[in-house]
Amino acid sequence: MMLMILFKDALIFTFDENKPFKSGNILVKGDVIEHIYFEDKKINGYKEINCSGTVALPGFVDAHTHLIQSFGRGLMENMSLTQWLEHIWQYSLDPESSYYSTLLGAIEAIRTGTTTVCEMITECTAPDKVVQAIKNSYLRGVVSLAVSDFQEGEHTPLVSTDKAAERTKSFIEKYHNSSEGRITTKISPVGLPAVTIELLKISKSLADRYNVGLHLHACEGKIQTERSKERFKKSEIEVLYENGILQENTQLAHVIWVTKEDMLLLSKTKTSVVQCPSSNIKLIDGITPISDMMDIGINVALGCDGAASSSSYDMLIEGRLSSFLQKLDKQNADALSPMQVMKMLTINGAKAANLKNVGIIKPGWKADIVFIDIDQPHIYSPNPNALLANIIFSAKGSDVKMTVINGNIVYKDGEFLLFDAKEIFRRGEELLEKTTNKSSF
Ligand SMILES: [Zn+2]
Structure with a gap:
């Protein structure tokens, strides 16, 4: 029974x-x-x-995160996005450390009220270990494997387009709807500055074929967004739109440097936006214009991003900062009410992640x-x-x-209650010590 x-x-x-x-x-x-x-x-x-x-x-839905980065916390401070990217691209953990780094992040998330994470697995040679940690933590997970095939910076971890497609495909086949449906997947060409049009096209066709959504970074840094515009002669959002990436089952993280026209495309295609306030403040990225987005019906959710930039996996911090940023930026004390923030933390996140019956306390729901x-x-x-x-x-x-x-x-x-957290901390700390001592990131 x-x-x-x-x-x-x-x-x-x-x-x-x-x-x-x-x-x-x-x-x-x-x-x-x-x-x-x-x-x-x-x-x-x-x-x-x-x-x-x-x-x-x-339960809170962290709609954009990298739990895998928890071992990088505190090691990449006082940097703008451009400098920080070169460091995070060199962040590489062995399989056991990947497992514990993710698990420690998961424990922190659960402790602070998160029940779902949209984990975009970046900088990782052991994605299986990341998924295993999320599974073993009992979190609900919408996991995606970030792939890049274009040299954005000196240390961009890139693979060939074919390899990126092959890895994406096998990741989805392995994990979509696994762990009794608690783990689902999305497709993550990491973000336009580090991918080719060919990979975007392949990602779209795989998303259609497997009926899964897409999860990308978009318009995060001003410099990166401008470079994309030079490269494609049109805005990042327009390029994503023209290649079929924008759709109801797509969530874009950050989306800071956008025009009114870009926002109309997001609204028209029902694409979700995920703001990551702590990360955006620390890396001095800028402020996602979420009040303007909400005014035209865009679904906006929140994410902690990775601890190597944001420093924590506590969604209440993100909710609070999101409201404070809008009030200050709009010079409007009424901007982003507690009720709106609560929606962003819960149901909007579930919608962005394409989770049905998640995000409301209601009979028949999860x-x-x-x-x-x-x-x-x-x-x-x-x-x-x-x-x-x-x-x-x-x-x-x-x-x-x-x-x-x-x-x-x-x-x-x-x-x-379901795992030995003390033992996880003990082994996690041991591995963190080892990793930190030999690393230069
Ligand atoms: Zn991110």
Whole structure:
């Protein structure tokens, strides 16, 4: 018989502007939310967990990340994107370190409320180890193998176009819809500055053939975007559009240096945009014009990017920074409300990742739920709108009390319940020491 768990007495987030929270009980059966009871009802045959003093939110969807980079954290500081790229291109880990670097990133993500990661596997000679780490962490994963076939800089890790196509193909065949559907795949020509038109065309035809989406970097740095324009005599977004890359199942990370015309193309094709505020601030990339994008109906989500640039895998930080950046950039204190940020952290991310029935706490939807401890001076308010504002502008990842992914309680009250996190830290630290000592990145 499938395990049933009743998460009792939580304030459940509703997405309703007038009543953002409703007190109730969530019944989870297997990997799905079976029912939500707003009244006290006697039911039998379930395990009960007391959730009073918490809000239940849909789990956060990190719509663009590189968990593999967690061993590079702190080693590539004080650099602009152009300098940083030359360093990250030389970041290379052995298979065991690739596994632990990803797993430590996954643990941090789960600890801070992330339930899905869109992991674009870059700079990696052991992609299987990255997928294995995500699988073993119990995260939901939309994984893609980044490939490049054009020399963007001195150290760009490139392969031939044929090889890039072959690797992409075998990666998808191996991992799409694996781990009982918890792992899905996308196709990642890494970004226009490092790929050829031929690879774009092949990527599009593979996406069609396997019915999977695309996940690319786009218009991240000003210099890189200008170089692309010189190379193709048109904007990066126009080149992607003309080669069929823009579509509903495509997510583009960053998308900072775009014109109004570019944004109209994104809107017309229903392409999703993923802003990565911490990474964009630290590498001084610029600010994604997300308010303008939302005004014309573009789906905008959030991502932590890799810790080698952003320094953390805590989605609440990204949500907060995203709102602050828009307020300042637009000189409009009303820009990007807590409700909009909450959507970006959850349902918009699920949409970008092309995940069905993920991102809302609703019967029949996947049981990806994060519980935040609100009985604390920096969060608690009897006013529901203030409570929502406090979660977005004041709560920290460490305020997460419990993370449920696909119906599994993965993290609760400081403990990881499904794996030996202490042992993972121990081996992870050993490998990190070894890697850091011999590396120059
Ligand atoms: Zn990235």
